[in-house]
Amino acid sequence: MRHEKPSISSPSMLPVESPVKPFIIPVFIPHAGCPHQCVFCNQKAITRSEAQAPSTVQIEATIRSYLKYLTPSRKPVQIAFFGGNFLGIGRREILRLLDAATTFVREGIVDGIRFSTRPDTLTKDRLEILHGFPVSTIEIGAQSMNDAVLAMSQRGHTAQHTACAVHLAKDRGYEVGIQMMVGLPGDDDAGAISTGRQIAALCPDFVRIYPAVVLEHSLLADWYSKGQYTPLSLSAGVSLVKRLYLMFQERSIPVIRMGLQATVDLENGSILLAGPFHPAFGHMVIAEIYRDRAIELLESSGRAWDAVTLCVHPKRISTMRGLKNENIHYLKNRFDIRHIEVIGDPLMSDHHLSLVVDS
Numbered sequence: 564m565r566h567e568k569p570s571i572s573s574p575s576m577l578p579v580e581s582p583v584k585p586f587i588i589p590v591f592i593p594h595a596g597c598p599h600q601c602v603f604c605n606q607k608a609i610t611r612s613e614a615q616a617p618s619t620v621q622i623e624a625t626i627r628s629y630l631k632y633l634t635p636s637r638k639p640v641q642i643a644f645f646g647g648n649f650l651g652i653g654r655r656e657i658l659r660l661l662d663a664a665t666t667f668v669r670e671g672i673v674d675g676i677r678f679s680t681r682p683d684t685l686t687k688d689r690l691e692i693l694h695g696f697p698v699s700t701i702e703i704g705a706q707s708m709n710d711a712v713l714a715m716s717q718r719g720h721t722a723q724h725t726a727c728a729v730h731l732a733k734d735r736g737y738e739v740g741i742q743m744m745v746g747l748p749g750d751d752d753a754g755a756i757s758t759g760r761q762i763a764a765l766c767p768d769f770v771r772i773y774p775a776v777v778l779e780h781s782l783l784a785d786w787y788s789k790g791q792y793t794p795l796s797l798s799a800g801v802s803l804v805k806r807l808y809l810m811f812q813e814r815s816i817p818v819i820r821m822g823l824q825a826t827v828d829l830e831n832g833s834i835l836l837a838g839p840f841h842p843a844f845g846h847m848v849i850a851e852i853y854r855d856r857a858i859e860l861l862e863s864s865g866r867a868w869d870a871v872t873l874c875v876h877p878k879r880i881s882t883m884r885g886l887k888n889e890n891i892h893y894l895k896n897r898f899d900i901r902h903i904e905v906i907g908d909p910l911m912s913d914h915h916l917s918l919v920v921d922s
């Protein structure tokens with residue numbers, strides 16, 4: 564719908580969707596290479612797997628099953644070893660995993676390989692193992708840049724390890740992503756924002772932000788049952804991750820994931836005891852940014868409204884409305900508005916919002 568009435572546009576830019584969407588084929592290696600279990604972690608529960616790393620036959624089957632869903636618009640295609648500490652695995656096992664994935668790269672079906680690893684195992688010696696393999700991206704699990712928080716989470720590394728690992732991987736020409744967490748024991752909002760700033764200063768190519776949740780058979784679950792740990796609420800988690808998202812956006816660092824990947828067990832609650840999990844967590848963060856921009860617009864209009872029309876690009880209508888129309892309910896209550904309509908204008912850029920006004 565194209566509106567002809569005058570409008571007031573939001574002065575602040577809204578999140579921009581990346582036109583490039585990589586196709587990532589996850590191969591889970593639950594806890595493989597981990598020196599111990601960090602307090603918040605239970606990869607076996609998340610991935611529903613007991614095995615440390617799948618067999619070569621299983622890896623090939625996983626990759627082929629994912630490739631069925633590959634569409635031409637998704638580029639690059641990468642095989643990703645997630646759920647463990649890749650560079651902490653024994654050398655022969657790393658070579659086996661890389662060989663299995665490289666077969667698909669040589670066939671021209673896949674573009675490259677990525678993996679996640681702890682910062683303290685990303686060393687010159689370990690990087691040598693990758694020589695000659697088509698590894699393009701390394702994701703470093705920093706989680707926090709506060710050493711006290713890292714110690715409380717029993718990570719076994721410091722913020723300095725993360726800084727060194729990022730520099731080392733970047734010097735070797737790898738694309739580098741950093742994973743951080745919010746809601747860790749001993750952390751708070753100010754601490755998480757400080758971690759975000761320190762991570763941004765390392766200039767990663769992208770970040771992922773995960774809220775800590777209480778998973779069964781984790782040490783955090785014990786602490787939670789004894790009242791020694793309280794997770795973030797969902798709304799507090801969304802608001803905090805929103806602040807981090809905006810901070811990274813301001814520095815042009817893409818946030819490629821917010822919130823845990825939904826699995827059947829997480830969604831049905833069988834392994835999740837508490838914490839800010841929602842399958843649409845990332846959507847909720849972006850929707851809250853849209854809500855904030857709408858608040859700015861309504862406040863800057865300097866008048867009360869009986870009914871208003873908000874205009875966005877058509878693909879952003881559901882974001883503006885929020886999950887279950889939460890944004891609409893919120894704005895109606897806050898500004899005492901009887902009716903709010905959200906319309907789509909294909910001529911609008913996807914990072915603008917305007918308030919259509921009666922002349």
Ligand code: SF4
Pocket residue numbers: 594597598599600601604605606646647648681704
């Ligand atoms: S958080 Fe990473 S290093 Fe710690 S136990 Fe889980 S997979 Fe291993």
